[in-house]
Amino acid sequence: MNLSIAITAMVNSTAAPSQPNGSTDVLLTNPQDYSNGTLKELDEVAPTYDWSPEIQGVILSSLNYGSFLAPIPTGYVAGVFGAKYVVGVGLFISSILTLLIPLAADAGVALLIVLRVVQGIAQVMVLTGQYSIWVKWAPPLERSQLTTIAGSGSMLGTFIVLLVGGLLCQTIGWPYVFYIFGGIGCACCLLWFPLVSDDPGNHPFISTGEKRYIMCSLAQQDSSPGWSLPIKAMLQSLPLWAILVSYFCEYWLFYTIMAYTPTYISSVLQANLRDSGILSALPFVVGCICIILAGLLADFLHSRKIFKLITIRKLFTAIGVLFSSGILVALHWVRYSHSTTMAFLVLSSASSSLCEAGVLVNFLDIAPRYSGFLKGLLQVFAHIAGAISPTAAGFFINQDSELGWKNVFLLAAAINISGLVFYLIFGQAEVQDWAKEQTFTHF
Template sequence: MATMTELSPTAGKTKHSQDTRVDESLVPKKVLSFRSTRYGIAFIAHFCNFILMAQYAAINISMVAMVNGTNHQSQFNGSTESLPLDALGGSNDAPNSLPAEGSIFGGQHALWERWGPPRERSRLCTLALSGMMLGTFAIILLGGIISQTLGWPFVFYIFGGIGCVYCLLWFVLVYDDPVSHPWISVTEKEYIVSSLAQQVSPCKQPLPFKAMLGSLPLYAICLCSFSHQWLVTILIVYMPTYISSVFNVNIRDNGFLSAFPFIISWVTGILGGQLADFLLTKNFRLVTVRKIATFLGNFPSSVLLVALSYLTPDYITTMTLLIVSCGFTPFCQSGIYINALDIAPRHSSFLMGASREFGYTAAILAPTVSGFLLSQDPEFGWRNVFLLLFAINLSGLIFYLVFGDAVVQDWAKDRKLTRL
């Protein structure tokens, strides 16, 4: 009788040790650099998310010109006042791209399974994900101008063409892991491989679907992703409309006004990852860091939007609250959006894709529900939209704060294999 046993990499360790640190002595100082290969891959992923979000948001931005073009209007009207609320949300067309987006995010997290040292995952992942906010900024700023000067199809031609060229860059420069990368330094390769030795196993194992269905930390990620995506969707889709409806501002001529909050979000997203990794160096538990980041990305933003609906419209106050609200949302990038790497590093690509797809259902429902509320109650419609957003956001956040975790789950550990 021959027995082959594959031990769990976390066997014999306490729960506390699983969700904390990497030995500082294992981190060569000269590989902690933005010139390293792993940071290069993060920048490439950053540009990928820039293109992804620009292409998605282009549908909402170009919807005005599409409707006007269908009505045979010769001039592009940048104001959203002439656009039906249900069309503004893109509820019939925009969601078609969401399944592809979920698969892209799952694929990116598969990279960080092999490329992201535990101590640097927050900054690497948020550096990549923050490209979404930069893409939103670019399309809001430039979408109306392109539609007016060249025609709305050129919004898709330009950003679609950039995406095609970018694919070539991805195919040439991105590799599955450090071992297969031809240009990575030996020092960096050894550092990444050694830091991931306890988390990444070469042994392929099937997804434990039954155990996953009973995992509260996994449900916490999915539900909080849904509630946060509801918040982000309202900000992206309806913030230009809110500014236009309250102050009668022509969004075409004031594109920077609507785009500016997202450049702030881009900055805070990158800084949020740095902050999360900094807290880990100060002996904060990983689960505490994830929950702090998730709280900051949800609660302040939704509270500020509710407060906005009760204030007397004032240009400076309104823009300040919108900018601050939008600026807080990217903190979730170093919270729920990379939490799957903590609880199930071997299955994180699947889990992140699945949680993103679950969250993106909010991108389908939020514009439809919000458009209905605005059309039914012109006087208090915005207040109802923001109160509903707050209720959904708070529910998902509380569930995550109670049941969220950052310890590798039992169903995600290596299993003992026995051959008789």
Template structure:
């Protein structure tokens, strides 16, 4: 990871800071695979082979993902105890229970969203992120055993795992504050952050193959072990400060420190909480996050379950189909950012117009696709196309309200981004739990109600943002402002 001499000062891609970005990429890759692993594994965890056969013979059934232990297996007393346990366990978790399990990891992340930033300043971001990744990895390996002890222990494990991942997510921003020169932050953070989309694609793509070939517990064993290996790299090669890294070249060290020293700074002041609470443009951003994460959480969490119940495919094909939307999501994020910058650089649209345009596309288009899903269930191809379009078009919000805090309050953007994501996590908790409850009440019309409710939430967030959203710096966020608590 040492820096190679380059004619361009401090920009060599072989530098230590780019190595840090790559390691953080794999850390994010590992954490998202551990988070999403249950979404694909649960298809096998709550279904037996015999029930899958029964539902294949009954095309009108819509609850294939919610059946429990096989009735034939329960009634067949001639089978020995050893024969009964030759395959992975299957559990009687109804959709309502599954919703609680899915949302539990968001509870954990929400609990550590704010305190982890404070603790990172005390113990160091390296130890916070490394410890969070290690705990999450060990709990992932422990998940199959926890499932055998009961659903309560699974919920506890997922909640603690969320707390560990919350520590790791927050710790990244503290590290980049000391390692990333201002003009390279977009590149470095994009390299690190791209691990999330890549990890979502990989776990859904290969998770079904692993489950079919080795059994669903190996999904947790493999990606939990991968996290442990990543921890070894992390604790060995990563340091909080470039000044203390034993392998960094003096040239790169000087480049980073001099670049950070040139940043404009302002006196340390208290955060104007009261002014923030009264700021409608800020609440417009919060409502946008809430609406955006509501539908996104349902898609990333329940996509394998929906494909299983509607398309009736095996778990291998289910994983491959579930991974396709994340290719579209990554592509739309990049293309949307390029288009937004083009419109602004050519002065074709005002900044607020661009923000509201991409927010509208990112909330309206996926809502229309979601509402159309129940009416095209008979066409597998159309269903898959709509499922691909939902996360793809939803990511256009990245050029809308998601980065709007940089426009209205650049001084407090990190703090406000944390609060915004907190609103998103709350939406994820509610939507995951509500989806499981709605499906358990009426399996036939449950998905239709879920998608229509999601569209309604999206429309509420969109209207609120269109009415109150702004792109000019607020008075309480200006440099000369001395507002106190």
């Protein structure tokens, strides 16, 4: 997320060419708040680049260009050999590359894109590997809340980066966004390796009671990964395809919002860098809270047997998709009201967070044994969406600065709702037959 907020300061203009060709001073800061002298000082410390909206879309998408190649081998290796080192190494590589982004941007767009591609592959190791850990740590009745609490960290990180990043860009220059948060990532690696274990049995600090509780709750569940994969059965599984299609559709919208919220607020609402960061952060902190609440509510409904598990998954997914899509489509008609626009962005983030306790965790229900591999497979579809959606958004915005945003949100909503329909028809929550026993049919 560093680049999403920093790019508003890295470019000469975040507006499309069809808008008045205003100066950096007009678009990126409020001239009533900051003097021209301050802007010139910042320009000397932090250079700006002549990147069109289309090039910006390519740069923002590049994180996902190579990512779709990595999830399946990463998930499989993490499932077989353990995820601790896979996740730790991925976090370290991604953090080091974050520190190098300012140098890469100075060297040219091509090098920056290459660095982002490699960084995306490293981040796949983090996102995919962690689910292999949860299979061995999360009791079935607590799975939704534990995975959503952990997953909310990405929203919390986004909130902090946007909140602080805008202020850093406005005061000491955009390169420090990458230096500070890249350094924090390296520091987190020092905590990860001594504090994390692949399973409760090998953890040095866990109490005997907690270890016994977790292992007993998982004893009846065949979640131990095997070397063989029932590829043919997976390809023929409509419940699995329902999740895969939904992942692609929901992450199309997700990556569009993640990449372009700061740019939208900066260009459409004409906010300065500091305010753009603060306003961009609001939807994500609300999303972080709602992800946790959604997981708690889903597990409550499941443990009390109020609804069947598949009903919970579909209900949460339907509410999340329909509300978030409808709100985003309406953004075009409320763009002249800053308060209404921000309220809509916050409501969209809050409602879409419900999907984290719906379809986005459903793969753990149908095949816990192959969770690492399936998370990798799902990430392939998610990263393909991430590789296309910001690029498509940049293209639309480059064609027409006003109607372009409308088309971006309309397309995202249409794709998201299509995925929901497919999931509502074919989605299931029971462990599938191909995930219950070892098979020796590979391909």
